[in-house]
Amino acid sequence: MKRLGAPGFFRCLWMIPLFFGIGVGIMAIVRYLEGWDPVWLNEVAVTTALVTIPFGFLAGIGAFDYWARYAIGQPTEPEDHSGHGARSWRDYFRVNTDHKVIGIQYIVTTFIFFLVGGLLAMIFRAELARSGSEVVDTQAFNGLVSVHASLLIFLFIVPVFAGIGNYVIPLMIGAPDMAFPRLNALSFWLLPVAGVMMLSSFLVPGGAFASGWTCYAPLCTDQPLGSVFFNMGVQWAGTSSIMTALNFLVTIITMRAPGMTFWRMPLLVWANLTTSMLVVLATPFIAGSQFFAMFDRVLHTNFFVADEGGYPLGYQHIFWFYSHPAVYIMLLPGFGIISEVISTFSRKPIFGYRLMALSLVAILFLGFSVWAHHMFIAGIAPWLRIPMMVTTLLIAVPTGIKVFSWLATMWQGRIHFKTPMLWAVGFIAMFLIGGLSGIYLGTVPVDVHASDTYYIVAHIHYVLYGGSVFTIFAGIYYWFPKMTGRMYSERLGKWHFWLTFVAFNMTFFPMHYIGLHGMPRRVADYAPQFENWNLFISISSFALGASMIIFLYNMITSWSRGPRAVANPWRAHSLEWQVSSPPPLFNFAEIPQIVGGPYEYGVPGARHAVFSDDGATKLEEVSSDAETEVRG
Amino acid sequence: MRWSQIVQLAVIAAIVGAATTAAAVLIPWLPPSASEQRDRIDFTFWLVTGISIFIFAVVVSVILFSVLKFRARPDDDTDGPPIHGNTGLEIAWTAVPALLVTVIAVAAGVVLTQNGNAGSNPLRVNVTAVQFAWSFEYANSSAKGVQATTLRLPLGRPVQLELHSKDVIHSFWVTEFGQKMDALPDTPEFPHPTHLVITPSKLGTFPIICTELCGLGHSLMRSQVIVMKPAQFDAWAKARKQA
Numbered sequence: 001m002k003r004l005g006a007p008g009f010f011r012c013l014w015m016i017p018l019f020f021g022i023g024v025g026i027m028a029i030v031r032y033l034e035g036w037d038p039v040w041l042n043e044v045a046v047t048t049a050l051v052t053i054p055f056g057f058l059a060g061i062g063a064f065d066y067w068a069r070y071a072i073g074q075p076t077e078p079e080d081h082s083g084h085g086a087r088s089w090r091d092y093f094r095v096n097t098d099h100k101v102i103g104i105q106y107i108v109t110t111f112i113f114f115l116v117g118g119l120l121a122m123i124f125r126a127e128l129a130r131s132g133s134e135v136v137d138t139q140a141f142n143g144l145v146s147v148h149a150s151l152l153i154f155l156f157i158v159p160v161f162a163g164i165g166n167y168v169i170p171l172m173i174g175a176p177d178m179a180f181p182r183l184n185a186l187s188f189w190l191l192p193v194a195g196v197m198m199l200s201s202f203l204v205p206g207g208a209f210a211s212g213w214t215c216y217a218p219l220c221t222d223q224p225l226g227s228v229f230f231n232m233g234v235q236w237a238g239t240s241s242i243m244t245a246l247n248f249l250v251t252i253i254t255m256r257a258p259g260m261t262f263w264r265m266p267l268l269v270w271a272n273l274t275t276s277m278l279v280v281l282a283t284p285f286i287a288g289s290q291f292f293a294m295f296d297r298v299l300h301t302n303f304f305v306a307d308e309g310g311y312p313l314g315y316q317h318i319f320w321f322y323s324h325p326a327v328y329i330m331l332l333p334g335f336g337i338i339s340e341v342i343s344t345f346s347r348k349p350i351f352g353y354r355l356m357a358l359s360l361v362a363i364l365f366l367g368f369s370v371w372a373h374h375m376f377i378a379g380i381a382p383w384l385r386i387p388m389m390v391t392t393l394l395i396a397v398p399t400g401i402k403v404f405s406w407l408a409t410m411w412q413g414r415i416h417f418k419t420p421m422l423w424a425v426g427f428i429a430m431f432l433i434g435g436l437s438g439i440y441l442g443t444v445p446v447d448v449h450a451s452d453t454y455y456i457v458a459h460i461h462y463v464l465y466g467g468s469v470f471t472i473f474a475g476i477y478y479w480f481p482k483m484t485g486r487m488y489s490e491r492l493g494k495w496h497f498w499l500t501f502v503a504f505n506m507t508f509f510p511m512h513y514i515g516l517h518g519m520p521r522r523v524a525d526y527a528p529q530f531e532n533w534n535l536f537i538s539i540s541s542f543a544l545g546a547s548m549i550i551f552l553y554n555m556i557t558s559w560s561r562g563p564r565a566v567a568n569p570w571r572a573h574s575l576e577w578q579v580s581s582p583p584p585l586f587n588f589a590e591i592p593q594i595v596g597g598p599y600e601y602g603v604p605g606a607r608h609a610v611f612s613d614d615g616a617t618k619l620e621e622v623s624s625d626a627e628t629e630v631r632g
Numbered sequence: 633m634r635w636s637q638i639v640q641l642a643v644i645a646a647i648v649g650a651a652t653t654a655a656a657v658l659i660p661w662l663p664p665s666a667s668e669q670r671d672r673i674d675f676t677f678w679l680v681t682g683i684s685i686f687i688f689a690v691v692v693s694v695i696l697f698s699v700l701k702f703r704a705r706p707d708d709d710t711d712g713p714p715i716h717g718n719t720g721l722e723i724a725w726t727a728v729p730a731l732l733v734t735v736i737a738v739a740a741g742v743v744l745t746q747n748g749n750a751g752s753n754p755l756r757v758n759v760t761a762v763q764f765a766w767s768f769e770y771a772n773s774s775a776k777g778v779q780a781t782t783l784r785l786p787l788g789r790p791v792q793l794e795l796h797s798k799d800v801i802h803s804f805w806v807t808e809f810g811q812k813m814d815a816l817p818d819t820p821e822f823p824h825p826t827h828l829v830i831t832p833s834k835l836g837t838f839p840i841i842c843t844e845l846c847g848l849g850h851s852l853m854r855s856q857v858i859v860m861k862p863a864q865f866d867a868w869a870k871a872r873k874q875a
Binding site: 138139142211212216218219222306307308309311312313346347348349351352353354355377378379382385386389390393394396397400401403404405407408410411412413414415416417425428429432433436439440443444445446448449451452453512513516517518520521522523524525526527571600601602603606 | 661662670677683687688694698699702703704711714715716717721722725736737741744795799800805807810811813814815817819821822824826839841842844846847850852
């Protein structure tokens with residue numbers, strides 16, 4: 001009985017039904033009092049339940065306990081740090097306020113969604129291996145495509161960067177934790193809510209939401225019930241994003257160690273700062289677009305219903321006003337990771353550090369002025385196409401600065417091709433292809449031909465897989481020793497890279513070709529002329545899926561029995577490497593003093609941070625240990 | 633940086649550039665064109681391709697050169713030279729891409745204007761999309777008032793399509809014509825017409841496909857366009873009017 005009252009999954013067992021009852025009860029009472037017939041409507045009940053059930057889950061798991069006690073004037077739990085740090089694996093399944101625990105919760109959860117989203121792609125690639133309909137019917141196919149994209153965007157790429165940032169940003173700026181640890185925990189626990197919501201749409205009558213991850217109105221408002229699960233799932237994932245971004249902003253602006261000026265921040269911190277601004281400014285727009293679409297469906301409003309004077313293109317304008325900046329939300333943190341990795345493994349300072357930071361800010365501003373390039377053929381005002389093309393092409397300039405600066409950082413370096421560096425260099429090459437196909441698509445006349453075809457599918461996978469996912473792998477391998485206290489297997493890491501690299505290109509490069517030749521995207525069936533290429537792409541995609549097995553095997557075995565990692569296996573200068581692996585409960589025994597830039601490789605006697613005498617000796621011991629073990 | 637390094641880098645860049653150019657030219661990346669608009673689209677495509685090959689060759693050759701020349705031995709724990717930047721280089725790689733994208737933007741702007749210009753007397757056709765079929769109604773010329781589910785066009789005369797939808801968003805595309813435009817749901821009371829200009833330049837039959845996900849039958853929402861000699865077109869129009 002005591003377990004039912006304590007925060008945790010047992011309390012969820014009765015809290016979730018309770019909140020379900022509250023949601024549908026309010027609906028039924030309002031409808032009854034208003035005299036509407038029938039009192040019970042499935043669609044309205046499901047929508048209200050999707051609002052209230054997550055509150056039941058969060059209350060059950062204990063995300064609100066502290067605030068609830070505080071609000072009603074009861075004594076809050078004593079500050080014994082029982083909710084901080086993990087003593088056993090069970091602590092990862094509880095509400096925890098330690099940024100390091102939350103970071104790992106984030107990363108593991110998002111990788112589970114990555115696997116599920118990838119497996120959905122395997123199913124529809126099986127269907128596409130031959131023309132005609134063999135494996136799944138069209139409704140299921142459209143559902144698989146839509147859930148695949150939604151999971152990978154909203155529940156993998158966007159939040160996994162929040163997870164990596166959660167773990168390393170406080171360490172990098174010399175802070176004991178994030179600014180708002182309880183808010184941090186709440187943002188994490190919203191993610192499984194959003195992901196389970198999107199996946200459970202497969203179980204409702206009519207199947208999963210099937211109008212693409214873009215969910216264009218008015219198609220999505222005509223679709224079966226599953227569509228509501230997208231409308232609402234996006235809200236929960238978006239709420240999580242916004243709260244984390246606010247947390248990052250406050251943490252980075254107010255909690256930097258003494259001496260860490262903005263121009264001494266590592267570029268990953270710069271990247272998270274700019275990304276967080278994008279998230280806070282842009283995410284409310286997708287929330288708006290999904291609320292409007294949901295209102296059109298459930299409340300019969302007419303935001304996008306043409307018959308009643310609504311404006312169908314309005315949806316797309318609002319949607320892309322978030323979803324284009326979202327591309328940068330999914331890329332800028334990756335740029336930050338690549339800067340850390342390239343500088344460390346080339347043993348050279350970042351080339352043009354200030355311009356690197358400023359180009360992030362330039363992308364932040366330009367990113368808000370290009371949304372309609374997703375709508376060149378959507379019937380927007382013709383005059384709008386030229387300015388949107390110009391701003392789109394201009395983004396190539398700050399992006400080019402970043403690529404050239406990474407190359408110049410490698411130039412004349414002492415490059416060590418450890419696994420993170422392989423992913424970083426692979427990223428530059430793949431992102432280059434994605435960037436160049438982006439120039440094609442930014443050029444309106446070419447976009448008119450290539451839009452809505454497999455060329456777009458190829459482009460976004462070069463940007464989001466060859467781009468974002470490669471940076472994620474670089475980051476995971478780079479900080480794996482710091483997070484787990486153990487070393488991963490270099491041999492398996494390199495196998496993973498090469499298999500992914502080859503299979504990735506075999507899967508997505510031919511899509512440029514079939515797209516230009518007329519194969520539209522999001523089709524369950526296609527003209528027979530594309531059959532051989534599709535078979536080739538499907539087989540390659542299975543190889544790409546198989547490469548994940550090596551990664552998982554490496555992560556699981558290395559985490560459980562890999563060799564112990566030293567504090568600073570990469571001999572890096574930034575702060576997170578100056579504490580033990582994994583770091584102590586509150587990160588730093590004493591507050592470090594920042595005395596220089598984070599990438600001063602090759603500068604005689606340069607230090608990024610100093611600790612007081614006692615700390616400094618300890619640090620030197622640690623780093624000399626590190627060197628012997630790396631050599632050994 | 634020594635001269636020998638520059639020469640080696642230039643050789644690698646030349647090889648990468650030549651290989652990429654060969655891949656661009658030898659593989660038929662674009663299907664045959666059948667309209668004047670597609671010809672201009674193809675021109676911008678090749679302009680962007682030329683610039684892309686240049687950038688690709690520069691970046692990939694620097695990567696390859698660094699991988700080959702700057703790889704450290706595992707026991708080498710020295711650092712590289714502490715170079716923090718070079719103002720001249722940084723200005724160059726800001727200015728050169730800015731210049732290149734300006735060239736692309738100007739060319740694309742000119743092409744876009746030409747591709748949207750239907751001339752003084754185009755053939756006007758109203759296109760109606762519905763889940764999951766296309767229908768066409770001629771608004772002027774010898775075929776005025778004719779309705780059809782297959783689009784017939786005379787060779788060489790600019791055509792202005794006006795697109796509407798009866799339910800959700802669809803998109804009209806003929807690969808060989810290149811031009812593509814969404815059809816938006818609207819009513820006579822609240823019209824949202826969209827327009828597309830095509831000047832057929834080759835006789836033949838080409839598939840019309842819907843490229844905007846529009847529901848269960850999306851992949852089957854196809855029709856055909858038949859480009860005929862003007863005299864044949866007039867004869868067909870006359871026959872259809874009498875029928």
